[in-house]
Amino acid sequence: MIPEQRRDFIYRYVHEKNVASFNELAELMSVSHMTVRRDIQLLEEEGKVVAINGGVKLNNLLKSELPWREKAELHHDVKRKMGALAAMLIEPGQTLYLDAGTTLFEVAKAVAASHCFNLTVVTNDFSISHYLMDMPHITLYHTGGLVDQRNRSCIGKSAASFLHTINIDVAFLSSSSWDLARGMSTPSEGKASVKEAVLTVSRRRVLVCDSSKYGKYGMFHICALNQLTDIVSDVHLPADAQQEIQQQGIKLHLVESDEGAHYAEAGR
Structure with missing residues (x-):
């Protein structure tokens, strides 16, 4: 996956699960923990997710919705x-x-x-x-x-x-x-x-x-x-x-x- 595809995958996955660990995201996308952390940091800067201890959750303040x-x-x-x-x-x-x-x-x-x-x-x-x-x-x-x-x-x-x-x-x-x-x-x-x-x-x-x-x-x-x-x-x-x-x-x-x-x- 290219970076944009990874971030889109993370956002959709967290939409479905509400919370996800760094480990499961790294395994699902076959990338390193560091790559996952960088992607989550960018999503957090966009206000879409919130990083938590060991993982990530959906931001309660929604700034955008998934496509239909x-x-x-x-x-x-x-x-x-x-x-x-x-x-x-x-x-x-x-x-x-x-x-x-x-x-x-x-x-x-x-x-x-x-x-x-x-x-x-x-x-x-x-x-x-x-x-x-x-x-x-x-x-x-x-x-x-x-x-x-x-x-x-x-x-x-x-x-x-x-x-x-x-x-x-x-x-x-x-x-x-x-x-x-x-x-x-x-x-x-x-x-x-x-x-x-x-x-x-x-x-x-x-x-x-x-x-x-x-x-x-x-x-x-x-x-x-x-x-x-x-x-x-x-x-x-x-x-x-x-x-x-x-x-x-x-x-x-x-x-x-x-x-x-x-x-x-x-x-x-």
């Missing part, structure tokens, strides 16, 4: 289960918003396979709109706007302006970072404006996000968690977070993360 294709490979089993659970929250005839991202792509697949007819779906995600294009029981709108090529979606003021013209029954939202202290956040100002617009026009607001993103935060605040009506996540969400979320009156829906496990729901 690479994110799609992470936690796929959990994302699929969350998508199936989220689709259980919809009813025939509703207008839905599907936010951008690989987790929401799984929601789109589950919505398309559901028995709900006469649905209207609004999205800013090109992968989702392409997937739903030939579904006869779904009326489809795309927000348009500035194209974020890394994430295959539209962001910014134009997309937000379109969203302000419609009323949404159920909005399914994604987030790269969320917790009780800082709420939902993102490293992208353009994404923030779209999500803020969705929140103002939606009757039911559902965050669909796995526990690996809990405790992370981005520069741009979107909303406090108590502005959401539901959260769909997995059982590895910290127990104290589960309890406080329910105490705030938010419906918390959790899926098991092991293959073949059943769905679980908390706080009904």
Whole structure:
């Protein structure tokens, strides 16, 4: 691997594992410990990771996100289960918003396979709109706007302006970072404006996000968690977070993360 490929590998690996040792990274890439340390130092200077004793972890302050294709490979089993659970929250005839991202792509697949007819779906995600294009029981709108090529979606003021013209029954939202202290956040100002617009026009607001993103935060605040009506996540969400979320009156829906496990729901 050339240096850029190594640093990209380290960042993707730490995104998936949250923490990694110098030893395992050196073995995986067949390079010396010194090479790994130099690569990590550069990633740390970019604000992407934090060096710890014997290894490295993901920086809780996210300054960038992985591209769509690479994110799609992470936690796929959990994302699929969350998508199936989220689709259980919809009813025939509703207008839905599907936010951008690989987790929401799984929601789109589950919505398309559901028995709900006469649905209207609004999205800013090109992968989702392409997937739903030939579904006869779904009326489809795309927000348009500035194209974020890394994430295959539209962001910014134009997309937000379109969203302000419609009323949404159920909005399914994604987030790269969320917790009780800082709420939902993102490293992208353009994404923030779209999500803020969705929140103002939606009757039911559902965050669909796995526990690996809990405790992370981005520069741009979107909303406090108590502005959401539901959260769909997995059982590895910290127990104290589960309890406080329910105490705030938010419906918390959790899926098991092991293959073949059943769905679980908390706080009904």
